Amino acid sequence: xTGAPVSRHVTVGPDGTIEVRxxxxxxxxxxxxxxxxxxxxxxxxxxxxxxxxxxxxxxGPNEGFTAGSLSIATSxxxxxxxxAQARALFVAEAARRWEVGPGMITVRDGRLSCGDLTTSYxxxxxxxxxxxxxxxxxxxxxxxxxxxxxGRSLPRLDLPAKxxxxxxxxxxxxxxxxxxxxxxxxxxxxxxLLRYGASRLDPQVTVVRDGSFLGVVAADEAxxxxxxxxxxxxxxxxxxxxxxxxxxxxxxxxxGPHQTIETPTVGEPPATGRRLRxxxxxxxIAHASMAPSCAAARWNDDGTLSVWTxxxxxxxxxxxxxxxxxxxxxxxxxxxxxxxGCYGHxxxxxxxxxxxxxxxxxxxxxxxxxxxxxxxxxxAPFGSAMSADVSATLDEATGRxxxxxxELWSQGHAARPGFxxxxxxxxxxxxxNPLALPAAADPPLERGGGSLRNAVPIYAFPxxxxxxxxxxxxxxxxxALRSLGAFMNVFAIESFMxxxxxxxxxDPLEFRLAHLTDDRARAVLERAAEAAxxxxxxxxxxxxRGIGFAQYKNAGAYCxxxxxxxxxxxxxxxxxxxxxxxxxxxNPDGVRNQIEGGAVQATSWTLKERVRFDxxxxxxxxxxxxxxxxxxxxxxxxxxxxxxPGTPSVGAGEAAQGPTAAALANAVADALDxxxxxxxxxxxxxxxxxxxx
Amino acid sequence: xxxxxxLTVNGEHVTVEADPGTSLLHVLRNDLGLRGTRFGCGxxxxxxxxVLLDGAVVPSCDTPMWSAQGRTVVxxxxxxxxxxLHRVQQAILDGQAAQCAYCISGIAVNAAALLDATPEPxxxxxxxxxxxxxxxxxxxxxxxxxxxxxxxx
Numbered sequence: 001x002t003g004a005p006v007s008r009h010v011t012v013g014p015d016g017t018i019e020v021r022x023x024x025x026x027x028x029x030x031x032x033x034x035x036x037x038x039x040x041x042x043x044x045x046x047x048x049x050x051x052x053x054x055x056x057x058x059x060g061p062n063e064g065f066t067a068g069s070l071s072i073a074t075s076x077x078x079x080x081x082x083x084a085q086a087r088a089l090f091v092a093e094a095a096r097r098w099e100v101g102p103g104m105i106t107v108r109d110g111r112l113s114c115g116d117l118t119t120s121y122x123x124x125x126x127x128x129x130x131x132x133x134x135x136x137x138x139x140x141x142x143x144x145x146x147x148x149x150x151g152r153s154l155p156r157l158d159l160p161a162k163x164x165x166x167x168x169x170x171x172x173x174x175x176x177x178x179x180x181x182x183x184x185x186x187x188x189x190x191x192x193l194l195r196y197g198a199s200r201l202d203p204q205v206t207v208v209r210d211g212s213f214l215g216v217v218a219a220d221e222a223x224x225x226x227x228x229x230x231x232x233x234x235x236x237x238x239x240x241x242x243x244x245x246x247x248x249x250x251x252x253x254x255x256g257p258h259q260t261i262e263t264p265t266v267g268e269p270p271a272t273g274r275r276l277r278x279x280x281x282x283x284x285i286a287h288a289s290m291a292p293s294c295a296a297a298r299w300n301d302d303g304t305l306s307v308w309t310x311x312x313x314x315x316x317x318x319x320x321x322x323x324x325x326x327x328x329x330x331x332x333x334x335x336x337x338x339x340x341g342c343y344g345h346x347x348x349x350x351x352x353x354x355x356x357x358x359x360x361x362x363x364x365x366x367x368x369x370x371x372x373x374x375x376x377x378x379x380a381p382f383g384s385a386m387s388a389d390v391s392a393t394l395d396e397a398t399g400r401x402x403x404x405x406x407e408l409w410s411q412g413h414a415a416r417p418g419f420x421x422x423x424x425x426x427x428x429x430x431x432x433n434p435l436a437l438p439a440a441a442d443p444p445l446e447r448g449g450g451s452l453r454n455a456v457p458i459y460a461f462p463x464x465x466x467x468x469x470x471x472x473x474x475x476x477x478x479x480a481l482r483s484l485g486a487f488m489n490v491f492a493i494e495s496f497m498x499x500x501x502x503x504x505x506x507d508p509l510e511f512r513l514a515h516l517t518d519d520r521a522r523a524v525l526e527r528a529a530e531a532a533x534x535x536x537x538x539x540x541x542x543x544x545r546g547i548g549f550a551q552y553k554n555a556g557a558y559c560x561x562x563x564x565x566x567x568x569x570x571x572x573x574x575x576x577x578x579x580x581x582x583x584x585x586x587n588p589d590g591v592r593n594q595i596e597g598g599a600v601q602a603t604s605w606t607l608k609e610r611v612r613f614d615x616x617x618x619x620x621x622x623x624x625x626x627x628x629x630x631x632x633x634x635x636x637x638x639x640x641x642x643x644x645p646g647t648p649s650v651g652a653g654e655a656a657q658g659p660t661a662a663a664l665a666n667a668v669a670d671a672l673d674x675x676x677x678x679x680x681x682x683x684x685x686x687x688x689x690x691x692x693x
Numbered sequence: 694x695x696x697x698x699x700l701t702v703n704g705e706h707v708t709v710e711a712d713p714g715t716s717l718l719h720v721l722r723n724d725l726g727l728r729g730t731r732f733g734c735g736x737x738x739x740x741x742x743x744v745l746l747d748g749a750v751v752p753s754c755d756t757p758m759w760s761a762q763g764r765t766v767v768x769x770x771x772x773x774x775x776x777x778l779h780r781v782q783q784a785i786l787d788g789q790a791a792q793c794a795y796c797i798s799g800i801a802v803n804a805a806a807l808l809d810a811t812p813e814p815x816x817x818x819x820x821x822x823x824x825x826x827x828x829x830x831x832x833x834x835x836x837x838x839x840x841x842x843x844x845x846x
Contacts, residue, residue, distance in 0.1 A: 028793025165729020165769035600831030
């Protein structure tokens with residue numbers, strides 16, 4: 001934030017402890033560790049001297065959402081600027097004391113030195129005022145004395161406590177006087193609560209009802225769970241059939257009303273050539289965090305409200321809560337506490353608002369709300385289903401693509417708090433005086449887009465037209481799922497590139513390279529292909545090999561995936577060979593872990609996942625009806641980092657998803673002699689249907 | 694409604710008052726302060742809440758107190774003994790075989806039981822044993838490799 005003081009980011013105690021505050025939050029991706037490396041490197045101190053404070057609206061910088069693979073690219077430079085300025089202020093103080101020029105002072109291992117003179121951050125702390133505004137240019141002017149922290153695989157700071165089984169998550173929070181809450185969600189979207197029976201409830205239990213919002217607060221968690229079960233047994237709802245036909249999502253997504261999103265058209269369509277076209281689709285996909293969402297809230301005696309959340313955006317959540325209840329924003333305090341991985345906008349924010357509503361009934365007492373597995377799988381927003389028509393013209397003489405048209409239909413991919421023009425917290429829509437819960441919007445194209453993320457191919461085609469249609473009304477709530485539209489768009493583009501290569505009689509790798517002018521893109525593709533032994537068959541029966549590639553958001557990380565699959569009676573991903581270029585690497589093992597995890601999760605989406613529903617209810621509410629990849633189904637993954645230390649760092653969390661889906665689909669088609677499944681997931685049933693035409 | 698239950702948890706005899714239908718998971722986390730056992734589904738489907746019950750790997754969310762009476766429980770906190778990490782936990786840290794780590798407690802309990810029964814498991818045996826544990830971040834292969842590295846030490 002321009003104008004924020006240096007001390008908003010970093011403070012130094014007399015004992016030399018350096019406290020760093022960031023607005024980004026840990027969601028299992030290791031960002032707090034990577035940012036601590038940047039702070040240590042810039043200040044010239046050992047990393048163990050740095051204490052990373054949890055994000056809080058009470059003292060930390062407002063850095064929006066932790067999303068979009070932007071943390072290392074945006075928060076990294078902001079933190080570096082603040083730390084560089086802090087370091088310069090300490091150097092200036094030492095220079096003043098020693099009556100030397102600041103340029104004569106070196107900083108190493110937390111010590112400031114000039115000849116025989118030496119001091120430390122701690123010894124100078126009381127004389128240095130960090131309350132001055134951050135100068136964004138401070139980092140540029142800072143002397144570059146690499147400490148070796150950048151490019152080092154520093155182990156994750158938060159893992160020892162989590163692996164030891166110590167209280168480490170919001171779910172483990174136990175505040176003085178804490179009570180336990182549960183919310184009874186309706187059985188279907190749009191259902192209205194008619195009545196419920198409270199006669200068998202423990203009289204100590206507080207029931208909170210506001211319209212169709214119904215919850216309980218109990219002294220202990222088991223009591224809250226029992227009360228929830230009793231409410232579920234007795235509640236009567238008015239339900240309607242509001243959901244579309246799960247088996248015809250293409251028609252549903254194309255039915256409108258829509259907002260059309262145009263990208264700039266390039267060139268003119270050719271007069272001649274061979275035309276090819278295909279339709280691709282993906283279903284709704286759940287975030288499916290391992291931990292159902294959780295939150296705590298307390299209405300304080302002084303009129304303030306305290307909220308503890310694992311949200312990806314504590315400041316926007318504060319605004320949304322205040323806006324929903326007509327409170328002054330300054331009276332709402334939101335603290336981040338780690339949760340499980342969320343993979344996008346899951347129910348974290350909704351749980352926080354639930355906690356606020358329940359805690360309002362017991363002023364002064366904190367209430368911890370725990371969602372159920374079923375609610376997490378059926379009421380958290382989904383990644384939207386999508387449908388795409390892609391067509392192209394192939395010049396058969398040259399084997400080159402001369403035109404490319406892509407038309408996409410999708411729900412929006414961004415309904416985070418405040419994003420779609422309303423607070424957007426689930427419970428608000430069920431109150432007696434309901435609050436709007438608008439359909440998801442899309443981030444603008446210049447910020448990577450949502451539905452159209454990665455819809456523009458990276459390949460050099462003489463003519464290109466890419467159009468999107470965002471559905472404006474829907475009963476199925478969608479929002480950001482890791483990589484947004486890129487997962488589907490890259491799956492469609494890269495599948496169709498293989499179809500075109502097949503039509504041209506070309507090798508898929510050579511066909512891509514022939515249409516690529518970006519050297520970093522070419523290097524990543526070639527590295528993955530070489531590592532995978534491209535050109536040889538996979539070393540097992542019923543095997544197929546396929547490749548997929550993209551540059552995330554057409555501006556971030558380059559990632560190429562080669563997949564080896566077994567496509568016999570079952571579809572099994574055996575091996576993924578990946579090359580990635582994320583620019584300057586802060587933490588190599590952190591990058592590898594993000595790419596591996598992203599690829600494995602995308603394997604699960606691609607081969608198995610599909611939100612199920614009938615015309616009334618979402619029906620995939622447990623791990624049997626919403627199966628995800630298991631240990632025995634997980635491919636071996638290797639990640640090769642293509643180094644580009646001279647270029648800015650970009651995020652790694654969302655680079656692998658689209659390329660993985662395409663590589664798997666292309667490998668299945670390779671195994672089946674060109675029989676292609678164009679609608680995800682690639683289940684054995686879908687393959688049989690494709691074989692039978 | 695509540696009854697008195699006695700059991701041995703991580704080597705200590707404990708007595709708790711609970712409704713017989715209350716899950717062992719709730720008692721561990723709330724009455725005994727052992728919050729390393731995580732709640733993942735409440736349906737016995739994901740493995741995040743695995744504990745050893747008389748040596749067998751069971752989901753504590755699906756274990757009512759009436760069935761735990763008099764039995765011996767080991768949780769993730771007690772795997773290593775004397776507050777130390779079990780070697781599978783150390784192996785997971787050494788291999789940075791976690792992202793959000795919410796699934797790791799259950800995986801560590803399951804893997805520790807595997808090593809007790811099969812001191813030198815193959816990669817396939819480790820994979821098969823952990824098939825009851827779900828992980829959403831995608832660190833399955835890292836976990837298997839970390840345990841394999843420990844076994845081969």
